[in-house]
Amino acid sequence: MQDPRSILVIALRRLGDVILTVPALEALKKRFPSAKLDLLVEAPGAQAVAGCAALDEVLIYDAVSMRGSLQWIRRIRSRRYDWVIDFLANPRTALLTAFSGAAVKAGPAHVPRRWAYNHLMRQSPQACYGAVEKVRWLSGLGVPPCPDDTIPRLSIGQRPQRADNVVGLVPPSRKDTRRWPAASYARLGRLLRDQHGCRLKVFWGPGERDLAAEVVRGIGRAACATGETRALSELAKELLECRVVVTNCSGPKHLAVALGVPTVTIHSSSDPASWTPPHRDHLFVRVDELHCIGCGLNDCPYNLECLTQLPAERVLPAVAQLLERVGVSQ
Numbered sequence: 001m002q003d004p005r006s007i008l009v010i011a012l013r014r015l016g017d018v019i020l021t022v023p024a025l026e027a028l029k030k031r032f033p034s035a036k037l038d039l040l041v042e043a044p045g046a047q048a049v050a051g052c053a054a055l056d057e058v059l060i061y062d063a064v065s066m067r068g069s070l071q072w073i074r075r076i077r078s079r080r081y082d083w084v085i086d087f088l089a090n091p092r093t094a095l096l097t098a099f100s101g102a103a104v105k106a107g108p109a110h111v112p113r114r115w116a117y118n119h120l121m122r123q124s125p126q127a128c129y130g131a132v133e134k135v136r137w138l139s140g141l142g143v144p145p146c147p148d149d150t151i152p153r154l155s156i157g158q159r160p161q162r163a164d165n166v167v168g169l170v171p172p173s174r175k176d177t178r179r180w181p182a183a184s185y186a187r188l189g190r191l192l193r194d195q196h197g198c199r200l201k202v203f204w205g206p207g208e209r210d211l212a213a214e215v216v217r218g219i220g221r222a223a224c225a226t227g228e229t230r231a232l233s234e235l236a237k238e239l240l241e242c243r244v245v246v247t248n249c250s251g252p253k254h255l256a257v258a259l260g261v262p263t264v265t266i267h268s269s270s271d272p273a274s275w276t277p278p279h280r281d282h283l284f285v286r287v288d289e290l291h292c293i294g295c296g297l298n299d300c301p302y303n304l305e306c307l308t309q310l311p312a313e314r315v316l317p318a319v320a321q322l323l324e325r326v327g328v329s330q
Contacts, residue, residue, distance in 0.1 A: 001104070001142065004082035006036040008100070010093045011045065012061055015232075015251035016275075018045035019258050021087055022052060022152040024134040028085075029054035031143045038081075040096075047232035048255070051155050069095065077101045083141070085121075087134060089113050106141065127273040151277045154258040156236040167198045167319065168239060168256075170247035171215050172208040177269035177300050178248045180307050182211055186218025187312035188246065188319070193222045195316075196323055201242060203252060205229055244322045246315065249275050257282055262322045264315065268306035269295050280325075283318040285310065 007028060011021045018041055029037050038057040039049060046060050063069045073096060076084070084102040086093045089111040097105045098116035107113070109120035121137035128136070128148065135146040169189060173179040185202075192198040200223040204212035212225040229235040232255070239245060239256045245263050247253040249270040256263050257277060265276050267286040271294045276284045286293055287310050292302065300306075 002082075003032055004035050004104070006038070006079070006081045007032065007083045007085065008038045008040060008059075008076065008079070008081045008102070010040045010084065010086045010088060010096060012040065012042050012088050012090070012093055013045075015044050015048060016254035017088070018048050019152050019154065019251075019254045020130040021134055022049065022054075022154065022258070023131045023146060023150050024087070024138060025049075025052060025054040027135045027138060027143050027146060035082075038079075040076075044232065044251075048154060048156075048258075063092075072096060073099045085138075085141075086117070087137075089116075104141070108137065127271055129277045130274055131277070133274070149277065149279060151279060152254070152258040153260070154236075154255070156233055156259070165196070165198050165323075166201055166242050167192055167323075168201045168203060168242035168245040168247075168261075169215060170203045170245060170250065170252045171211055172204060173248040173250045175269070175298050177295075177298055177304065177307075178250065178266075180248055180266040180268075180310065182214045183218060184307075184310065184312050184315075185215045185246075188315055189215065189219035189223055191312055191316050192319060193219065196320060198222070198323070200224075201226055201238065203229065203235070203238065205235075243326055244319055246319060262326055264318045264322065266307070266310065266315065267294070268304075268310075269297050269300070271296065281322070283322065285315045285318050 011018050036056045039055050040059045040061050042061050046058050063072050081102045083104040084097045084100040086097040086107040089107045094113035094116035104119050105117045106119040107117035109122050124136055131152050132150050169185050171182055171185045189200040200219055202212045202215045202225045216223045216225050226238045239261050245256045245261055248266050253265055262281040265284040267284045272284040276282055287306050290306055293306055
């Protein structure tokens with residue numbers, strides 16, 4: 001296999017998926033420093049990688065129809081990439097890759113759309129952190145493996161001075177099976193305020209105002225909601241002001257990790273081995289004794305016991321551990 005002169009990486013969809021791709025981009029650039037390395041993402045993901053030194057160009061995918069998808073196929077073919085690497089493998093990205101004209105069309109081996117690829121990237125035999133897994137997928141392309149503790153690192157805007165003793169709470173999630181109840185977040189906020197003197201900052205985005213307001217009301221004094229964080233730079237600024245962030249498994253959690261903000265993640269249907277880095281700054285809590293924990297489902301066949309049976313008192317020690325370790329003045 002000849003070294004490529006140009007590579008297109010496709011990482012559409014969610015913010016967290018794009019952030020977890022950053023170490024793979026860096027590994028590709030380190031292995032092939034003279035190759036032009038481009039990334040195809042949707043608009044939110046483009047904000048996350050705006051300062052990524054490994055990339056030569058970021059292409060923002062904006063097709064909303066079959067006609068738009070065909071136009072993107074023509075656009076990609078016209079660029080004559082030597083390699084196209086599809087980390088997502090959904091119907092759109094598989095077609096973009098299959099008709100790219102690239103000599104190497106790489107995609108995951110475990111998906112139904114593997115027909116679109118002439119190089120299959122193999123999953124690790126055991127679940128590992130997503131950022132590490134994506135680099136491991138590249139091993140068949142001659143990219144050396146990364147350390148098991150690899151964490152994405154992003155620099156978005158200027159780092160503000162961290163406010164004393166502020167804990168961020170991120171209650172939203174687009175999936176019901178990953179959303180710890182608002183009342184539980186409020187209970188945790190009261191415990192942190194009363195036992196550790198914390199001030200609580202509740203995060204929310206478009207369409208999530210009512211949820212944030214419910215958590216703030218449930219905490220009472222020492223709690224406030226952020227402004228609506230539409231731009232990624234606004235969200236990053238708010239996260240960087242927190243000593244610790246307590247969050248569901250969601251995009252803001254992955255951004256906090258990449259910014260170096262300690263996190264405690266509530267895991268329910270999601271697998272912490274895949275989504276939380278094995279690092280002392282990033283802890284997780286879940287109801288391990290449930291037979292169905294970590295099911296990976298988006299619709300619960302039971303009654304969301306993995307979330308409703310997780311009390312705030314069980315989450316508090318993990319937050320307290322990080323508060324003690326990072327210190328007020330960090």
